[in-house]
Amino acid sequence: MHFIKKRGWELPESAATPESVFVERRRLVKALVAGPALLAAPALIAGCEEEAPKGAARAAAPKGDPTAGLYPVTRNLRYRVERPLSKESDATSYNNFYEFGSHKSIKSAAQVLPIRPWTVKIDGMVEKPFEIGIDDLLKKMPLEERIYRFRCVEAWAMTVPWSGFPLKALVDLAKPLAGAKYLHMETFNNPKIASGQRQSWYPWPYVEGLTMAEATNELAFIATGLYGKPIPKQNGAPLRLVVPWKYGFKNIKSLVRLSFTDKRPKTFWEAIQASEYGFWANVNPEVPHPRWSQASERLLGEGRRVKTQLYNGYGEFVASLYKDLENEELFK
Ligand SMILES: Nc1nc2c(c(=O)[nH]1)N[C@H]1C(S)=C(S)[C@@H](COP(=O)(O)O)O[C@H]1N2
Numbered sequence: 001m002h003f004i005k006k007r008g009w010e011l012p013e014s015a016a017t018p019e020s021v022f023v024e025r026r027r028l029v030k031a032l033v034a035g036p037a038l039l040a041a042p043a044l045i046a047g048c049e050e051e052a053p054k055g056a057a058r059a060a061a062p063k064g065d066p067t068a069g070l071y072p073v074t075r076n077l078r079y080r081v082e083r084p085l086s087k088e089s090d091a092t093s094y095n096n097f098y099e100f101g102s103h104k105s106i107k108s109a110a111q112v113l114p115i116r117p118w119t120v121k122i123d124g125m126v127e128k129p130f131e132i133g134i135d136d137l138l139k140k141m142p143l144e145e146r147i148y149r150f151r152c153v154e155a156w157a158m159t160v161p162w163s164g165f166p167l168k169a170l171v172d173l174a175k176p177l178a179g180a181k182y183l184h185m186e187t188f189n190n191p192k193i194a195s196g197q198r199q200s201w202y203p204w205p206y207v208e209g210l211t212m213a214e215a216t217n218e219l220a221f222i223a224t225g226l227y228g229k230p231i232p233k234q235n236g237a238p239l240r241l242v243v244p245w246k247y248g249f250k251n252i253k254s255l256v257r258l259s260f261t262d263k264r265p266k267t268f269w270e271a272i273q274a275s276e277y278g279f280w281a282n283v284n285p286e287v288p289h290p291r292w293s294q295a296s297e298r299l300l301g302e303g304r305r306v307k308t309q310l311y312n313g314y315g316e317f318v319a320s321l322y323k324d325l326e327n328e329e330l331f332k
């Protein structure tokens with residue numbers, strides 16, 4: 001992903017959006033009204049807030065999204081992160097979404113993606129294949145909010161509140177057969193609207209995969225919302241995978257198909273550059289990318305660098321998944 005574009009950290013911090021200036025100023029104004037205690041407080045510590053931010057403090061939900069009324073949903077406080085939340089304007093304006101280009105300014109380009117109607121196909125090794133519309137799916141799934149760390153392989157990172165449901169709930173709905181070993185996931189393929197998909201040297205559609213043990217791990221999440229609203233198109237509307245212990249490229253966006261299989265999927269980035277990007281892609285600060293260190297990460301919108309953690313800080317939840325896999329390349 002780097003031989004064809006500028007790396008994330010080479011972008012100047014001045015690339016931050018004007019909204020971030022606005023949000024900062026608004027925080028200052030609120031602090032002045034509330035008194036000195038708030039002024040002294042640093043940005044919110046993610047996970048320590050008891051509820052989702054109130055409507056007035058949030059930007060308006062996109063017009064015409066039939067699920068706008070579903071959010072915000074209750075935050076699950078089991079998943080806590082001891083660093084400030086990224087600003088919404090940073091998380092929604094600095095994106096990777098190669099279907100719409102190999103740059104980071106995906107926000108406007110992605111608005112052409114039609115997200116209704118949107119159907120997800122469930123097939124492969126399941127009791128009975130089926131298709132389900134996104135709005136019917138949302139009615140069946142237990143929605144909650146989770147704050148997770150997110151770490152791109154390019155060494156930038158963010159901390160964001162996703163809304164959605166555990167991937168396990170969708171696996172249970174799909175009823176995979178006992179022989180299923182992997183979950184294969186696929187993004188839409190529509191070169192008419194997605195300019196990146198007219199570039200034929202990429203192996204479209206974008207595909208990703210997880211083992212069944214990973215897919216049913218409690219951390220694996222399907223995001224349908226972000227910052228208490230429907231998830232923006234540039235972040236992978238109307239549903240995208242979130243696996244916070246793995247590098248960002250595993251977090252496949254705008255899913256249209258989930259297939260259960262007994263064969264390990266060849267993923268999009270593995271097909272492009274297998275020497276740099278593999279199936280497992282677990283975060284490990286001690287295993288450098290062939291072309292750069294993974295020891296630290298730049299926090300989006302802050303410029304500050306912090307140390308990267310093994311499994312992105314989620315070892316207590318996922319390390320046991322890998323204990324018998326020493327012969328695998330778990331960290332690329
Ligand atoms: N379909 C699809 N999913 C994708 C990508 C992509 O190009 N296409 N990029 C991946 C990469 S490299 C990253 S870092 C994250 C970025 O997610 P964000 O833009 O919501 O931060 O999406 C991942 N999912």
Ligand SMILES: [Mo]
Nearest residue numbers: 152153248249
């Ligand atoms: Mo990434």
